[in-house]
């Protein structure tokens with residue numbers, strides 16, 4: 001748990017081995033305390049970069065191709081040349097995992113920025129070094145929240161914007177929009193923020209995607225204003241494959257408050273139960289039956305995907 005014992009969607013058991021991990025920085029594996037980038041790096045200066053969170057099971061990265069699709073699409077959309085092929089990135093991931101002796105229970109943050117700037121200003125042409133590529137891999141066993149405590153959400157004033165402002169589909173280094181939302185949720189006494197879209201429909205949370213369960217149906221937002229999470233896609237896929245009615249649709253807080261279950265999705269924690277929205281209880285404080293079923297189906301999908 002974090003310092004204030006407040007649950008978040010990214011809590012993991014403390015693992016002292018993480019103090020001595022090796023971090024990949026532009027092809028070099030360096031001890032954590034020496035893993036640094038330039039203060040002129042465009043990721044540091046502007047949040048001008050893209051990242052992926054991946055999870056290692058049984059020596060394999062779950063849904064690697066989906067993550068690579070998103071990374072390459074995102075970088076292409078902002079003219080950020082990764083300078084490596086998918087295969088080379090997979091090799092860098094393998095090299096980092098090997099250097100850290102990791103084959104499972106590991107989470108990776110793969111980051112690509114536009115690189116070092118010649119001068120400390122915004123213009124992308126000032127980034128002339130080539131990209132900065134960093135891979136942080138940590139031993140990571142997420143805290144199991146299925147039996148509680150689940151996450152308390154508060155709806156916040158900060159919304160996910162229209163795609164022609166900053167498209168929420170980008171997993172960009174700059175997460176200021178989400179950070180502001182999370183601060184607002186904390187100020188409201190909650191753990192994470194439930195964010196609406198520009199039309200007032202329920203959209204997503206500051207760091208995960210959001211689902212509700214109503215009368216045996218699973219609902220999530222249309223996907224037009226949120227990061228289209230890989231886990232979100234897989235939850236929809238397992239529902240469809242197993243005859244669970246699932247809908248990507250507009251719905252409001254009216255329906256969210258009346259849901260029988262709600263849960264978050266993300267690579268880090270898979271599925272995380274939500275126990276309240278704006279102080280209104282959802283379910284009985286633990287994961288509901290549909291959340292548990294989806295969790296089991298997702299685990300099975302991961303197992304099949306990462307089988308040896």
Ligand SMILES: Cc1ncc(COP(=O)(O)O)c(C=O)c1O
Pocket residue numbers: 053171178204205206207208209227228229230231232265266267268
């Ligand atoms: C804002 C946001 N939403 C959702 C997600 C979950 O995405 P995924 O399921 O691909 O991990 C993330 C994770 O990167 C995120 O940053």
